[in-house]
Amino acid sequence: MAHKSDLIASDIEGYLKSQEEKSLLRFITCGSVDDGKSTLIGRLLYESKLIFEDQLSALEADSKKMGTQGNRIDFALLVDGLASEREQGITIDVAYRFFSTEKRKFIVADTPGHEQYTRNMATGASNADLAIILIDARKGILTQTRRHSFIVSRLGIENVVLAVNKMDLVGYSQQVFSDIEIAYRAFAKELGGIEHITAIPMSALEGDNIVERSANTDWYNGPVLLEHLETVGVRDVMQTKAFRMPVQWVNRPNLDFRGFAGFISSGTIKPGDRIKVLPSAKESTVARIVTIDGDLDEAVAGQSVTLTLEDEIDISRGDTICTAGDPAEVANQFETTLLWMADEPMYPGRPYVMKIGTSTVNATITRPKYRIDVNTLAHEAAHELQLNEVGVCNLSLDRAIAFDPYADNRETGGFILIDKMTNATVGMGMIHFALRRSSNVHWQALDVERSTRSAMKGHKPAVLWFTGLSGSGKSTIANIVDRKLIAAGAHTMILDGDNVRHGLNKDLGFTDADRVENIRRVAEVAKLMTDAGLITLVSFISPFRAERRLARDLMAGGEFVEVHVDTSLEVAEARDRKGLYKKARAGLIKNFTGIDSPYEEPENPEIRIDTSEVSAEAAADEIIRQLAEAGVVTL
Amino acid sequence: MKSLTHLQRLEAESIHIMREVAAEADNPVMLYSIGKDSAVMLHLALKAFYPAKPPFPLMHVDTTWKFREMITFRDKVAEKYGLDLIVHVNEDGVRQGIGPFTHGSSVHTDVMKTQALKQALDKHKFDVAFGGARRDEEKSRAKERVFSFRSADHRWDPKNQRPELWRLFNARKNKGESIRVFPLSNWTELDIWQYIHREKIDIVPLYFAAPRPVVERDGALIMIDDERMELLPGEVAQEKTVRFRTLGCYPLTGGIESEAATLPEIIQEMLLTTTSERQGRMIDHDQAASMEKKKQEGYF
Numbered sequence: 001m002a003h004k005s006d007l008i009a010s011d012i013e014g015y016l017k018s019q020e021e022k023s024l025l026r027f028i029t030c031g032s033v034d035d036g037k038s039t040l041i042g043r044l045l046y047e048s049k050l051i052f053e054d055q056l057s058a059l060e061a062d063s064k065k066m067g068t069q070g071n072r073i074d075f076a077l078l079v080d081g082l083a084s085e086r087e088q089g090i091t092i093d094v095a096y097r098f099f100s101t102e103k104r105k106f107i108v109a110d111t112p113g114h115e116q117y118t119r120n121m122a123t124g125a126s127n128a129d130l131a132i133i134l135i136d137a138r139k140g141i142l143t144q145t146r147r148h149s150f151i152v153s154r155l156g157i158e159n160v161v162l163a164v165n166k167m168d169l170v171g172y173s174q175q176v177f178s179d180i181e182i183a184y185r186a187f188a189k190e191l192g193g194i195e196h197i198t199a200i201p202m203s204a205l206e207g208d209n210i211v212e213r214s215a216n217t218d219w220y221n222g223p224v225l226l227e228h229l230e231t232v233g234v235r236d237v238m239q240t241k242a243f244r245m246p247v248q249w250v251n252r253p254n255l256d257f258r259g260f261a262g263f264i265s266s267g268t269i270k271p272g273d274r275i276k277v278l279p280s281a282k283e284s285t286v287a288r289i290v291t292i293d294g295d296l297d298e299a300v301a302g303q304s305v306t307l308t309l310e311d312e313i314d315i316s317r318g319d320t321i322c323t324a325g326d327p328a329e330v331a332n333q334f335e336t337t338l339l340w341m342a343d344e345p346m347y348p349g350r351p352y353v354m355k356i357g358t359s360t361v362n363a364t365i366t367r368p369k370y371r372i373d374v375n376t377l378a379h380e381a382a383h384e385l386q387l388n389e390v391g392v393c394n395l396s397l398d399r400a401i402a403f404d405p406y407a408d409n410r411e412t413g414g415f416i417l418i419d420k421m422t423n424a425t426v427g428m429g430m431i432h433f434a435l436r437r438s439s440n441v442h443w444q445a446l447d448v449e450r451s452t453r454s455a456m457k458g459h460k461p462a463v464l465w466f467t468g469l470s471g472s473g474k475s476t477i478a479n480i481v482d483r484k485l486i487a488a489g490a491h492t493m494i495l496d497g498d499n500v501r502h503g504l505n506k507d508l509g510f511t512d513a514d515r516v517e518n519i520r521r522v523a524e525v526a527k528l529m530t531d532a533g534l535i536t537l538v539s540f541i542s543p544f545r546a547e548r549r550l551a552r553d554l555m556a557g558g559e560f561v562e563v564h565v566d567t568s569l570e571v572a573e574a575r576d577r578k579g580l581y582k583k584a585r586a587g588l589i590k591n592f593t594g595i596d597s598p599y600e601e602p603e604n605p606e607i608r609i610d611t612s613e614v615s616a617e618a619a620a621d622e623i624i625r626q627l628a629e630a631g632v633v634t635l
Numbered sequence: 636m637k638s639l640t641h642l643q644r645l646e647a648e649s650i651h652i653m654r655e656v657a658a659e660a661d662n663p664v665m666l667y668s669i670g671k672d673s674a675v676m677l678h679l680a681l682k683a684f685y686p687a688k689p690p691f692p693l694m695h696v697d698t699t700w701k702f703r704e705m706i707t708f709r710d711k712v713a714e715k716y717g718l719d720l721i722v723h724v725n726e727d728g729v730r731q732g733i734g735p736f737t738h739g740s741s742v743h744t745d746v747m748k749t750q751a752l753k754q755a756l757d758k759h760k761f762d763v764a765f766g767g768a769r770r771d772e773e774k775s776r777a778k779e780r781v782f783s784f785r786s787a788d789h790r791w792d793p794k795n796q797r798p799e800l801w802r803l804f805n806a807r808k809n810k811g812e813s814i815r816v817f818p819l820s821n822w823t824e825l826d827i828w829q830y831i832h833r834e835k836i837d838i839v840p841l842y843f844a845a846p847r848p849v850v851e852r853d854g855a856l857i858m859i860d861d862e863r864m865e866l867l868p869g870e871v872a873q874e875k876t877v878r879f880r881t882l883g884c885y886p887l888t889g890g891i892e893s894e895a896a897t898l899p900e901i902i903q904e905m906l907l908t909t910t911s912e913r914q915g916r917m918i919d920h921d922q923a924a925s926m927e928k929k930k931q932e933g934y935f
Contacts, residue, residue: 016899024644098823302647
């Protein structure tokens with residue numbers, strides 16, 4: 001590995017001692033396709049003598065085989081790891097590289113420039129102390145430069161190196177360099193958040209100003225790249241902030257020991273310090289900081305520790321231990337910046353799983369306030385967010401959590417959103433602040449309780465949720481059930497898809513986003529009706545599992561009865577009483593369920609009606625029989 | 636203000652990862668390969684859960700061709716810390732007589748290691764398995780997430796990896812899927828050795844130079860560890876002072892001539908050396924991008 005230190009040969013013990021004290025710098029490299037990121041990193045590894053002879057000979061062979069640099073070594077091949085990337089000549093994912101010098105260890109996230117992989121760039125940026133933004137000197141600032149700088153600034157990276165690369169191709173022109181620098185500084189100022197910019201003229205291919213000062217740029221007086229990376233001050237501010245530790249795991253090896261394990265996000269802690277646990281707001285005092293090597297007198301941000309407390313208070317995973325004098329805030333509604341990372345767009349109203357710190361909650365996004373055009377920074381009206389789009393959105397959670405604004409603390413203010421069905425990570429976000437209405441609009445306690453209303457009706461409230469293709473017979477069956485229930489003395493109400501779209505939902509169309517909102521509103525209305533004690537029959541196509549799940553989650557246990565009116569597309573289309581399938585097939589109706597919009601079948605409906613086997617009348621009798629069996633009505 | 640060193644930061648990160656798994660997995664296991672990386676991983680697990688024991692068993696996939704000293708060391712460690720140790724052997728492979736001498740390195744590795752690992756994970760229904768792999772080892776590893784998903788048939792899809800942001804790991808999975816978790820992702824070989832030195836972690840003596848019986852084969856020094864090793868015409872058994880930079884199946888692991896008998900000497904030798912670590916392992920040389928392909932097929 002050829003570290004050039006005489007100490008290694010003469011005094012290895014002394015050398016090891018000195019190496020233990022090295023600091024760590026994490027940085028990302030970002031730029032457009034062909035700006036030379038991989039070449040730059042390959043060059044850093046090569047110049048810091050971290051390439052072994054066997055790797056070098058493999059590299060020389062590969063370079064000749066690929067033929068991209070004539071007979072010269074193609075440094076990009078060192079870091080373009082995956083076979084599929086080598087074929088395409090682009091970097092498709094975040095790759096992590098490691099090198100060290102006598103002063104520092106470096107972890108580099110090599111992030112791709114391709115637009116569709118912006119999410120990977122954000123992944124690399126989330127843990128970085130510094131960003132190197134590459135610019136091709138011939139091309140200047142591009143859309144991708146703006147996009148990446150925007151993400152860097154929003155993720156709170158304060159240190160940027162503007163690497164103006166390929167200077168050899170512009171004759172090492174000072175004019176070209178300073179034009180780019182001036183334009184970039186103006187853009188960054190408008191962007192905000194980037195505190196320190198260091199612009200360096202370089203050629204990764206030729207090695208100018210990477211490790212050694214280049215004779216080709218004698219007009220440049222600033223630091224060369226490696227020198228800057230070795231000395232840049234990464235302010236370890238997290239230690240100076242208020243103490244926060246999200247509880248990861250409760251350590252209970254026996255009845256006498258109860259420890260709370262976690263990673264300290266910010267601040268310092270000592271035995272005797274007064275702490276507050278959020279969201280419960282219970283207080284106690286730190287008794288011990290326990291490690292296998294003995295108790296600590298103090299622990300700081302960046303350490304993984306186990307704390308014990310003086311008092312027996314109930315703490316579990318997801319709680320946050322804070323300093324009592326300056327605790328985090330607690331809220332359940334926020335304004336956030338959201339970056340969407342999935343192919344399927346973000347739908348307002350759909351519930352997602354949110355992970356923040358160590359807590360996992362359900363979160364619903366209200367309609368985006370605006371989307372941000374990363375080129376102009378203009379705010380645009382938006383109904384949904386597509387892959388790689390950034391917007392400001394309000395978020396509503398199903399319970400309150402402890403948090404800090406992201407600008408104060410990345411770890412207690414940054415979150416991810418997870419799709420409930422696929423379990424994929426679909427979005428990332430940063431909390432700005434809690435919405436005041438979450439503290440000011442309190443739930444109004446009512447004098448007459450839900451149970452009283454229900455008792456007066458003589459039956460239990462319930463929602464019968466009929467789902468199925470258009471023309472499956474949902475409304476027909478629901479009408480018969482309704483008639484029979486009324487005859488039996490029950491209090492009922494029907495919410496019919498077509499009818500509701502004439503009033504409450506007449507502002508909504510048939511895009512996927514509008515369908516989600518359509519169902520959300522109906523589910524909320526159905527909930528109010530069950531609160532009133534009614535048996536509510538909802539007859540909606542409701543094609544998506546996620547929204548039916550939302551409706552189910554709103555109701556109390558046992559109150560939601562999903563009825564799948566199961567008719568094949570062929571049969572429904574053959575019936576086509578309203579002539580809709582014909583129009584859809586002719587292209588006159590867009591987004592028609594079953595034709596050009598999907599229907600996701602229920603996996604475990606309470607009741608499934610196969611309309612090819614039973615008549616509507618028999619189906620209605622079966623539904624009422626099952627309601628009676630479940631104790632909703634007595635016949 | 637207390638400034639954390641790079642080793643302290645790496646340690647804290649690895650412990651955090653292990654605790655996330657303990658909190659979110661249904662049935663985790665730690666794959667223990669007996670090498671230096673496994674030694675560090677186990678050491679970190681003991682720290683992460685102290686005073687409790689790590690809330691998961693260790694599992695060793697034994698190809699039956701490991702160095703004898705490795706097996707002795709493995710059993711000693713499990714006993715010392717009172718840990719549950721599962722040893723899995725692909726009995727089908729044993730019945731078919733699969734071995735590196737008779738079937739070559741790639742068939743042997745596939746049947747006795749890759750297939751054996753899948754069998755073991757399926758048999759015990761482990762949903763999360765810790766592995767000691769590092770991103771600096773090999774190009775395809777450099778792109779792998781800390782929480783790396785495997786389909787129900789254990790395949791890795793490098794183009795469909797979940798983004799990992801901040802310290803937030805999404806450990807949710809569908810039925811049948813599993814996760815390989817790599818707590819040492821951000822450690823380098825030098826970090827591992829420095830940490831072993833700083834923490835005084837026990838490692839298998841094969842890492843230290845000593846006189847051992849070896850034979851030179853295909854340019855590598857192969858140790859004659861038991862009677863299954865037969866000399867080919869023209870080969871001569873000789874005693875040389877050698878050590879091993881990586882440990883695996885003895886017929887597939889070449890030793891290097893060395894006088895480094897202490898940890899500082901090993902580190903010194905490594906820092907002054909000019910060939911990379913995996914060169915002693917036969918598996919990477921089979922074909923270009925071979926590790927990526929093996930990983931997609933289920934190799935750890």
